[in-house]
Amino acid sequence: MARPIPASFAASSGAASGATSGTPTPTPTPVATGASPAPTASEVAAPDAAGAVDPRRALLLRAAFAQTVTRRLQVPAAIQQEYGQRLQAALQADQLGNLSGEYVVLVDRCANVQALFIYFRATPSDAWSMIGASPVATGRPGEFDHFVTPLGVFEHTPDNMDYRAEGTMNENNIRGYGKRDMRIFDLGWAQGERGWGRGGMSQMRFQMHATDPDKLEPLLGIRHSKGCVRIPASLNVFLDHYGILDAEYQTLAESGKSLWVLHSDRQVTPWAGRYIVVVDSSRKTRPGWSPAPSGKTRAQMPAGADTAD
Numbered sequence: 001m002a003r004p005i006p007a008s009f010a011a012s013s014g015a016a017s018g019a020t021s022g023t024p025t026p027t028p029t030p031v032a033t034g035a036s037p038a039p040t041a042s043e044v045a046a047p048d049a050a051g052a053v054d055p056r057r058a059l060l061l062r063a064a065f066a067q068t069v070t071r072r073l074q075v076p077a078a079i080q081q082e083y084g085q086r087l088q089a090a091l092q093a094d095q096l097g098n099l100s101g102e103y104v105v106l107v108d109r110c111a112n113v114q115a116l117f118i119y120f121r122a123t124p125s126d127a128w129s130m131i132g133a134s135p136v137a138t139g140r141p142g143e144f145d146h147f148v149t150p151l152g153v154f155e156h157t158p159d160n161m162d163y164r165a166e167g168t169m170n171e172n173n174i175r176g177y178g179k180r181d182m183r184i185f186d187l188g189w190a191q192g193e194r195g196w197g198r199g200g201m202s203q204m205r206f207q208m209h210a211t212d213p214d215k216l217e218p219l220l221g222i223r224h225s226k227g228c229v230r231i232p233a234s235l236n237v238f239l240d241h242y243g244i245l246d247a248e249y250q251t252l253a254e255s256g257k258s259l260w261v262l263h264s265d266r267q268v269t270p271w272a273g274r275y276i277v278v279v280d281s282s283r284k285t286r287p288g289w290s291p292a293p294s295g296k297t298r299a300q301m302p303a304g305a306d307t308a309d
Contacts (some may be wrong), residue, residue, distance in 0.1 A: 023042030028234070028241050030069030038064040039168055041242065041267035055101055055122040058271040065132035067120070071220060071232035073115055073133040075289050083108070083117055083281075084128030090227040090277045093151040102273035103131070103244045105208075106185030107229055109138040109149045112283045114221050115290050116231060118244060120271065134235045135220040135290065137211070138278075139227035141195020147204045147227030148193040154206065154276045156245040158252055160188035162261045165210065178217075183240045183261070185209065187276060192227050208276060210236040215302050221292050224305055229278075243268030245276065274295065 028038050044060045045052050049099055066072070087106045091099050106117045118131040138149035167180030185208040192204035208229040208248070211217055219233055224230075231239075243250060243266055250272050253259055270296075286292060 002290070016285050026057060028064065028237055036067070038067045041269045045269050045271075053270060055271065058120045058122070059129055060104070061103075061120075061269065062131050064242065065238060066165045068234060069132060069134060069232065069238050070234040071134045071217070073135060073290055075115075075117070075130065075133050079287070079289060080117075080130040085120060085282060086279050086281065087117075087119055087128050087277055090153060090279055091275075096153060096275070100124045102247060102271050102275075104128075104273050105239075105245060105276045107136060107138065107149070107276065107278045107280050109151070109222055109223075109278055110281045110283050112188070112204065112286045113281055113290050114223065114292075115136060116229070117255070118236070134232055137216075137220050137222060137224050137230040139192070139195065139225050140223035141193075144196045145226060146195040148195050149225070149227055149278060150190045150192045150204070150206060151278050151280060152190075154187045154190065156185060156249075156274050156276060157186060157248045158259070160186040161259075162249075164261060172302065172305075174211040174215055174304060176304060178195065178236065179213055182210035182233060182236050185239070185245060185276075195227075216305055217299060218297050219293050219305065222291065222298070224301070229276075241267055245273055247272040247274040271274065 019149050039060060044057055046057070060143060083106060091097055100121050100123050102120070104119050106114050106119055114136055115133055117133045117138045119128040120131060121128045139147045141148050163184050163186070164184040165175070165177035165180060165184065167175055167178070170176050187206040187208070189203045190206040191201050192206070194200050194202055197299070204227050206228065208231060210233045211220070211230040213233050216230070220230060220232060239245060240263070246262070246268060249259060249262060250268055253262055
């Protein structure tokens, strides 16, 4: 039987860049001026008096999320539990029902939600607990070469090596992958539903990445990508810096392999994960905890906003 979680654990919550592994990650900085520094991985994974590390300390990364991710959703506890159950159902369907001891990213592609959640559980008998949530943008059907973001469980692996944004402008004067050095989490080829013509399925390159911080990040919360998952820049840095999805990358790095995409000052915990799960809650109305961009913001959507990735 699992021991009760201590109160401190249970609090709610362009083109590729040629940077080298010696380039430091843009270190997450506290959102509020004068706030305490975000916890390091070594602080989160500090051993007890017997030298053991309680895996439930992974939940302490909530503090780093709250301090450094600027676009956050305040998800009610009951809804956190609901999405934890959705996550478990999706993992179970993919023969991963016993997955535990690592972080997992969950995305709800529903047009009325458009949100990303980070979850963790220490053992298979535990319920999934949320670390934090942010608005995203997924695929917007209706035009040529636009896919509905695919559903399922996707493994983040060096077999589809990540790369970094150069921060250059495209033909619409938009930084499609965001500012320089943002990480592109490449999930490889996936079967996606075509959002044009007669529909049907075909291959698409599935990625998760930042977007133009000035022109497109304010629009997160509505569908406006070609099929990828667009995320806030501060969330991109958080995922990158703490190695949330880097289990397989970390294994290679610890074996002595040099991976230029990994920065030298990463703070990877023992609970790095590898899975991004996409679900569709099919909500008929917009929940208050996941607000859409204002009408004024949407009115400023630049031309080509949905072709930036």
